Amino acid sequence: MREVIAPTITLVTLAVLPFFSTDYLTTVLFQALLWAYLGSSWNILGGFTGQFSLGHAAFLGIGAYSSMILLSAYGVTPWIGMIVGGGLAALVGAAIGLISMRLGTVFFALATIALAEMMKLVFLYLRPITGGPLGIVLAGGDPTTMVFSSPSHYYWLTLGLLASIIGFSYWLKRSKFGLNLQAIRDDEDAAKSLGINPLRHKVAASGISAFFTAIGGTIMAQWLLYVRPDVVFKIDHSILMAVTAIIGGPYHPLGPLLGSLLVVPASLIINSLLGGKVIGLNVMVYGFLLIISPVFMREGIYPWIRDKLVRIR
Amino acid sequence: MRLLAAEGVSKKFGGLQAVYNMNIWLDLGEVVSIIGPNGAGKTTLLNLLSGYLKPDKGVIKIFGKDVSKMSAERIARMGVGRTFQQPKVFEKLTVYENILISVLNLCKDIDDPHGRARMYTEMFGLGNVINHEARALSFGQQRLLEIARVLASDPKVIFLDEPTSGVHISLIKRLEEIIKKLKNEGKTILIVEHNMPFVAKVSDRVIVMSNGSKIAEGTYEEVKENAKVIEAYLGGR
Numbered sequence: 230m231r232e233v234i235a236p237t238i239t240l241v242t243l244a245v246l247p248f249f250s251t252d253y254l255t256t257v258l259f260q261a262l263l264w265a266y267l268g269s270s271w272n273i274l275g276g277f278t279g280q281f282s283l284g285h286a287a288f289l290g291i292g293a294y295s296s297m298i299l300l301s302a303y304g305v306t307p308w309i310g311m312i313v314g315g316g317l318a319a320l321v322g323a324a325i326g327l328i329s330m331r332l333g334t335v336f337f338a339l340a341t342i343a344l345a346e347m348m349k350l351v352f353l354y355l356r357p358i359t360g361g362p363l364g365i366v367l368a369g370g371d372p373t374t375m376v377f378s379s380p381s382h383y384y385w386l387t388l389g390l391l392a393s394i395i396g397f398s399y400w401l402k403r404s405k406f407g408l409n410l411q412a413i414r415d416d417e418d419a420a421k422s423l424g425i426n427p428l429r430h431k432v433a434a435s436g437i438s439a440f441f442t443a444i445g446g447t448i449m450a451q452w453l454l455y456v457r458p459d460v461v462f463k464i465d466h467s468i469l470m471a472v473t474a475i476i477g478g479p480y481h482p483l484g485p486l487l488g489s490l491l492v493v494p495a496s497l498i499i500n501s502l503l504g505g506k507v508i509g510l511n512v513m514v515y516g517f518l519l520i521i522s523p524v525f526m527r528e529g530i531y532p533w534i535r536d537k538l539v540r541i542r
Numbered sequence: 543m544r545l546l547a548a549e550g551v552s553k554k555f556g557g558l559q560a561v562y563n564m565n566i567w568l569d570l571g572e573v574v575s576i577i578g579p580n581g582a583g584k585t586t587l588l589n590l591l592s593g594y595l596k597p598d599k600g601v602i603k604i605f606g607k608d609v610s611k612m613s614a615e616r617i618a619r620m621g622v623g624r625t626f627q628q629p630k631v632f633e634k635l636t637v638y639e640n641i642l643i644s645v646l647n648l649c650k651d652i653d654d655p656h657g658r659a660r661m662y663t664e665m666f667g668l669g670n671v672i673n674h675e676a677r678a679l680s681f682g683q684q685r686l687l688e689i690a691r692v693l694a695s696d697p698k699v700i701f702l703d704e705p706t707s708g709v710h711i712s713l714i715k716r717l718e719e720i721i722k723k724l725k726n727e728g729k730t731i732l733i734v735e736h737n738m739p740f741v742a743k744v745s746d747r748v749i750v751m752s753n754g755s756k757i758a759e760g761t762y763e764e765v766k767e768n769a770k771v772i773e774a775y776l777g778g779r
C-alpha cells in the first residue's frame with residue numbers, strides 16, 4: 230500500500246500543473262514528461278534487464294514514421310497508427326536482440342547504435358514512402374488525428390502514457406516475468422539454475438521496450454507535425470533516454486521521471502541561453518552527465534532522495 | 543534407482559586437463575560427497591553435470607536422458623538444482639524475492655508460492671533480513687540464501703558446492719539436519735566439500751578426486767585410510 234503513495238502524489242501534482250502554468254512552461258514540462266516516458270521505456274531493457282541500448286532512437290523513429298505514413302498516405306489515424314508502429318518496433322527490437330544479445334552486453338550496445346544509423350539511411354533513401362531527407366509534413370488536424378490546439382492537451386496525453394508505463398514498471402518489479410528480468414541482470418548463471426532462459430527473456434524485454442518507445446515517437450511526430458530522418462534517428466535521443474533513467478535511478482519505476490524533470494528543463498535552458506549556437510551541445514551535456522553522475526550517485530537520484538525523506542520522517 | 547550416470551567425462555581448459563575420464567553415478571535418495579585437494583576438478587565436474595560446461599568427451603545421463611548437450615536452464619527445469627562455490631545471489635532483489643523467484647519458476651501447480659517462500663526464508667534463519675536486498679547480506683548469509691533458494695524449488699537432485707564454507711558452526715549443524723531430512727524425503731544430493739567432519743556425518747558415499755580423476759570411492763571410513771588419498775592430500779599436485 231505504501232508503495233502507491235509516491236507515484237500517486239507525483240502524478241496528481243503533475244496533472245494539475247497546466248492550470249497554474251503558462252503555455253511556454255507547459256511546453257517545457259510536456260517535453261520533460263515525454264522524455265520521462267521514453268526513459269521509462271528504455272529502462273525496461275536498461276534498468277530492469279541490464280541490457281544497455283544506445284540506439285533507441287531507431288524505435289522512436291519507427292514509431293514516428295509509421296503513424297505519419299499511415300496518416301498521410303492512407304488516412305489512418307495515429308491513434309491506431311501508434312499501435313502499428315509499436316508492433317513494428319517490437320519486431321525490430323526483438324530481432325536486434327536475438328541477433329546480438331548472445332554475443333554479450335557490449336556487442337548489443339554497439340549493435341543498437343548501428344541499428345539507429347542504418348535506420349536513418351534506410352528512411353533517407355526510401356523516398357517514395359518516407360519523403361526522403363525532407364520527410365513528411367502534416368498540414369494540420371484535430372484530436373481525431375491526434376493534433377491538438379493547446380500544449381496542455383499534449384501534456385495530458387503524455388502524462389497518461391507516462392502513468393501507464395510507471396504502472397507497468399511497478400507491476401514488472403513484482404511480477405514473475407519482471408523478477409526473471411532482474412534476476413538475469415543480477416546474475417545470469419544463477420538465473421539459469423532456476424530454469425530461466427536468459428536470451429528469451431532479454432529478447433522479449435527488448436521487444437516490449439521498443440514497443441513503448443515507438444509510441445513516444447508517434448507523440449513526438451504529432452507534436453512537431455513533421456518527421457525527418459535527421460530529427461528522429463538522432464544519437465542525442467538515444468543518449469537522452471539512457472541519461473534520464475541512469476541519472477534518475479534505473480532501479481526504481483519513478484527514476485526516469487525524476488531524471489527527466491531535472492535534465493530536460495536544464496538542457497532547454499542551457500540551449501536557449503546559448504541561442505542554439507553550439508552545435509552538438511546537447512550530446513556534450515548528456516554525455517558529461519552520464520559520465521559524472523554515477524560517480525556521485527551510483528544508483529541515481531531516486532535512492533538519494535528517498536533516504537533523505539526517510540531521515541526527515 | 544539410478545538417477546544420474548556419467549561415463550568417461552573429460553574437460554580440458556586450453557592445455558589443462560581439469561576433468562579426465564570421470565565416472566560417477568547417483569542413486570535415488572543417496573547423499574554423495576566429492577572431496578579432493580584444491581584444483582582437483584570438483585567444481586568443474588559439477589559444472590559439467592549441471593550443463594554450465596559441455597564435456598569434451600563422455601556421456602551424462604540424468605533420469606535416463608542424455609543431458610551432455612543440454613542447456614543449464616533445461617537441466618534445471620528437469621528438477622536438478624545447484625548452488626555455486628562463490629554464492630550467486632540476485633543482489634538487487636530482496637532475500638524474499640530471491641527465494642520467491644525460485645518457487646515461481648520451478649514449483650508447478652503450487653497454491654501458495656508466497657507461503658512457501660516465507661517458510662524457506664525462516665528455515666535458514668533469514669527471517670530478520672527478509673526484506674533486505676541480498677547484496678546487504680554477509681558472505682555466510684548469501685551462502686544460506688542460495689541454499690534456501692535451491693531447496694525452495696523442490697528439486698529431485700541437488701548439487702551443493704562447498705555449502706558449509708563461510709557458514710557459522712550452529713548453522714552447519716542445522717544444515718546437517720536439513721540434509722538428513724531431505725534424504726529421508728527421497729532427495730538425491732551431491733556435495734563438494736572440504737569440511738571433513740561434515741562430510742563424515744552426512745555422506746553415504748565419498749568420491750575422492752585428484753588431478754581431474756577419481757582416485758578413490760567408498761564410505762568415509764574407507765577412503766580415509768586409502769593410501770592414494772593420503773598421498774594426494776599431503777603431496778598436493
Ligand SMILES: Nc1ncnc2c1ncn2[C@@H]1O[C@H](COP(=O)(O)OP(=O)(O)OP(=O)(O)O)[C@@H](O)[C@H]1O
Nearest residue numbers: 555558560578579580581582583584585586587627
Ligand atoms: N573456466 C575455466 N577456465 C580455465 N581453467 C579453469 C576454469 N575452471 C577451472 N579451471 C581450472 O581447472 C582446474 C580445476 O578447477 P576446479 O575449480 O574444478 O577445482 P576444484 O576441485 O573445485 O578446486 P577447489 O577445491 O579449490 O574449489 C583448476 O586448475 C582451475 O584453475
Ligand SMILES: [Mg+2]
Nearest residue numbers: 584585586627
Ligand atoms: Mg571448487
